[in-house]
Amino acid sequence: MELTELIAPQKYNLTNEIDRFDSDRVALFWENENGDKRSFTYHELIEKGKRFANVLNNLGIKKGDVVMTIVPRIVDAYVIYLGALRAGIAVIPGSEMLRPGDISYRINQGKAKAIITFHDYTEQVDHIEENMPSLQHKISVAGETDGWLSMDQIMSEASNSYTTVDTDKDDMAFLTYTSGTSGAPKGVVHTHAWAYAHLRIAPQRWLDIQEGDIFWATAAPGWQKWIWSPFLSVLGKGVTGLAYDGRFRPEKQLQLLQDYKVNVLCCTPTEYRLMSKVDHLEKFDLSNLRNACSAGEALNRGVIDIFKQTFDIQLKDGYGQTESTLLVGTLVGHAIRIGSMGQPILDEFITIIDEDGNEVPDGVVGNIAVRRDFPALFKTYYEQPDRYQAAVIGNYFLTGDRASHDQDNYFWFQGRRDDVIISSGYTIGPAEVEDALLKHESVKDCAVVASPDPIRGNIVKAFVILKDGYAPDESRIPELQKFVKNQTAPYKYPRAIEFVSDLPKTVSGKIMRAKLRELEKRRASERHS
Numbered sequence: 001m002e003l004t005e006l007i008a009p010q011k012y013n014l015t016n017e018i019d020r021f022d023s024d025r026v027a028l029f030w031e032n033e034n035g036d037k038r039s040f041t042y043h044e045l046i047e048k049g050k051r052f053a054n055v056l057n058n059l060g061i062k063k064g065d066v067v068m069t070i071v072p073r074i075v076d077a078y079v080i081y082l083g084a085l086r087a088g089i090a091v092i093p094g095s096e097m098l099r100p101g102d103i104s105y106r107i108n109q110g111k112a113k114a115i116i117t118f119h120d121y122t123e124q125v126d127h128i129e130e131n132m133p134s135l136q137h138k139i140s141v142a143g144e145t146d147g148w149l150s151m152d153q154i155m156s157e158a159s160n161s162y163t164t165v166d167t168d169k170d171d172m173a174f175l176t177y178t179s180g181t182s183g184a185p186k187g188v189v190h191t192h193a194w195a196y197a198h199l200r201i202a203p204q205r206w207l208d209i210q211e212g213d214i215f216w217a218t219a220a221p222g223w224q225k226w227i228w229s230p231f232l233s234v235l236g237k238g239v240t241g242l243a244y245d246g247r248f249r250p251e252k253q254l255q256l257l258q259d260y261k262v263n264v265l266c267c268t269p270t271e272y273r274l275m276s277k278v279d280h281l282e283k284f285d286l287s288n289l290r291n292a293c294s295a296g297e298a299l300n301r302g303v304i305d306i307f308k309q310t311f312d313i314q315l316k317d318g319y320g321q322t323e324s325t326l327l328v329g330t331l332v333g334h335a336i337r338i339g340s341m342g343q344p345i346l347d348e349f350i351t352i353i354d355e356d357g358n359e360v361p362d363g364v365v366g367n368i369a370v371r372r373d374f375p376a377l378f379k380t381y382y383e384q385p386d387r388y389q390a391a392v393i394g395n396y397f398l399t400g401d402r403a404s405h406d407q408d409n410y411f412w413f414q415g416r417r418d419d420v421i422i423s424s425g426y427t428i429g430p431a432e433v434e435d436a437l438l439k440h441e442s443v444k445d446c447a448v449v450a451s452p453d454p455i456r457g458n459i460v461k462a463f464v465i466l467k468d469g470y471a472p473d474e475s476r477i478p479e480l481q482k483f484v485k486n487q488t489a490p491y492k493y494p495r496a497i498e499f500v501s502d503l504p505k506t507v508s509g510k511i512m513r514a515k516l517r518e519l520e521k522r523r524a525s526e527r528h529s
Contacts, residue, residue: 006375008169008196014236015049015086015164017199021238022046028234029214029260030075033246038075045078045235048155050162052083055154059137061113063088063165066175068107069116070094070124070222073230073245076141076151077221080116081231085192088165090172092187095222096121097489102185104130110175110187110382116151119143169193175382176224178322179420179429187382188224188322197375199236202228202326205345206318207264208291209237216242216257217266224322225295225425229266250274254284261288268296268425269303270456272315276306286311293318295326296425297457298413301338317342319368319413321399322427325376328368328411341403341411349374352405357394365404365414369396419513421450423458428492430513433460436487437494440480442470447503449516451496452524462494463503463516472499 021027027042061067067084069091071077084091092110094103096118103125107115114137115125122145125138140148173192177185203209207229217229234241242260246252254275257265272294275281292307295318307313318329319341327350329342336342344350351359352366360366370377372395381387391398402414421428430448437446444467451461464480466472477497484493504512 003373003375006197006200008193008375010169011166012169012192012196013086013088013164013167014173014192014195014232015082017195018042018082018235019046019164021235025238026240028075028078028241028243030073030243030245031256032244040075040078042235042238045075045082047160048075048079049082049086051155051158051160052079052151053087053162054083054158054160055151056084056087056089056114058154058158059114061087061089061137063167064090064171066090066092066110066112066172067114067116068092068094068103068110068112070096070098070103070121071116071118071141072096073220073243074118074142075243076118077226078231078235080141081227082235085173086162086164088167088171090175092175092177093222093224093227095220095489097491098124098222099486099488100124100128101130101487102489104128104132105184106177106187107132107135109184113137114139116141117148119145119148122148167192169196170379172379174224174227176227176322178224179427179432185429185432186384186387189379189382190227191379194325194376194378195232195236198228198325199232201345201376202320203233203237205331206316206326206329207233207266207293208332209233209239209264211239213239213263213290214242214260214288215239215264215266216244216260216262218244218248218253218268218271219266228320228325248274250278254278254281254286257289258285262286263288264291264293265289266293266295266318269294269299270296270424272303272307273300273455276303281306281310286313289313292316293329295320295329297422298341304338319401319411323378323397323399324370324374327370327399337410339412340406341413343409343411346374347409351396352403352411353393353396353398355393357396360404362407363404365402367393367417368399368401368403368411369393370399371395372397419449419517421448421458421460423450423453423460424456424491426491428460430460432488433462433484433492433494436484436492437462437464437480439487440483442466442476443480445503447511447513447516448494449513449520451520453495459495460492461496461498461516461520463498463500465500465503 021042028040111134116139138148174190219225316330320326349371353369403411433448445465450458453459504515
């Protein structure tokens with residue numbers, strides 16, 4: 001693939017890609033936990049998006065502004081993005097698991113002018129104590145909330161006629177926050193041009209999306225993976241997406257795959273692991289499933305074998321980041337090597353380098369790196385250029401992960417360059433969990449690391465030193481866990497807590513998390529030996 005094929009025209013708005021499919025073709029099958037079902041055509045979604053673009057403009061929100069949204073897997077998620085992007089307004093995705101402090105940080109750092117929130121989540125916003133000078137409007141979705149505008153009402157009053165704003169390819173489209181090992185979350189800036197490149201890479205070379213497919217990517221709005229797949233890789237390719245708004249239950253997931261005759265599936269390794277444990281797995285008919293992809297963490301060999309033996313489906317690994325698109329994976333038409341991450345999506349842009357920026361030979365462990373001119377790489381960290389530069393060596397952006405490659409350029413994952421924890425597909429910065437724990441009156445010091453887990457890949461494990469006068473008894477563990485859940489997104493809470501009298505530290509006083517990670521790996525190995 002030539003570089004020129006991935007570069008967007010200078011004037012480009014990603015919604016123009018979706019407008020090509022304006023018709024009565026089904027864009028989305030939707031079902032919820034109660035069994036309610038709906039389908040939406042491309043024409044319906046595009047028209048609703050135009051109404052919402054008018055809503056935002058009528059509120060004084062214009063091209064170049066930013067809004068934040070927190071919604072579950074409902075059609076309004078698609079409408080909000082379509083409307084904002086058409087109007088040249090950037091979107092901050094927010095998970096429903098964010099807490100008041102997480103939300104206010106994103107609004108203030110991103111200078112969001114509005115927050116558009118599912119009515120069940122508005123309470124988290126109303127509990128924010130910090131001043132938010134940029135915030136002008138609060139919009140409640142799919143329900144009424146006192147003190148909030150009703151999306152349903154203002155949509156009903158808006159016109160469905162709208163001329164797409166003339167955006168530049170380098171205008172910001174998404175501002176997605178990602179966790180790091182230290183400091184506050186980073187705002188990842190993706191432009192309209194990023195979407196152009198993404199649509200010409202992952203859907204074809206990894207997902208293998210074809211005309212007429214039904215594609216189910218289980219990621220929820222609020223995460224960059226939702227933008228990658230349920231949003232862009234569905235609507236940008238003109239196929240039909242499936243959205244299920246309900247709790248994950250492996251039997252239900254298998255039933256939906258069967259009932260909707262899904263052709264392409266993309267979900268987390270944790271979901272595949274739990275599906276593989278369902279009794280009488282063979283009773284489900286997944287004969288329509290042509291391609292099954294996984295991203296977020298490494299796939300387990302046993303799970304791969306079960307899906308191959310039961311359904312004759314070869315699960316395909318994939319690796320990418322909030323900052324990019326898919327970077328490495330089992331590519332369409334390429335042989336699978338069990339245990340490998342796969343191959344670079346584009347050889348000329350993705351490689352492995354040493355600490356001096358030189359490419360490493362076969363079998364040598366180095367840093368997975370992306371050439372900075374890769375069109376599907378983010379622009380920068382929002383108003384934090386120093387954090388971007390800290391991840392750069394020469395002409396390469398470092399992903400933070402380490403790997404080696406073989407003579408055929410298959411990558412073999414070796415671990416994190418830093419301390420980020422990946423659990424059930426969630427990326428968790430240990431510093432965020434540590435900060436939350438340290439706010440508890442009983443905690444003197446702590447360190448948070450990944451601990452191997454057979455279901456989730458890893459869990460968050462906290463080593464805690466208590467202040468004098470506080471006993472390290474078992475009853476204190478759920479107390480601390482509940483406290484962290486209330487301080488930050490619940491998925492970040494430590495599922496395991498160990499009370500200790502000291503922590504390994506460097507001479508300068510920095511916690512040596514690597515030693516604690518190795519301890520947890522040894523313990524896990526001993527448990528399974």
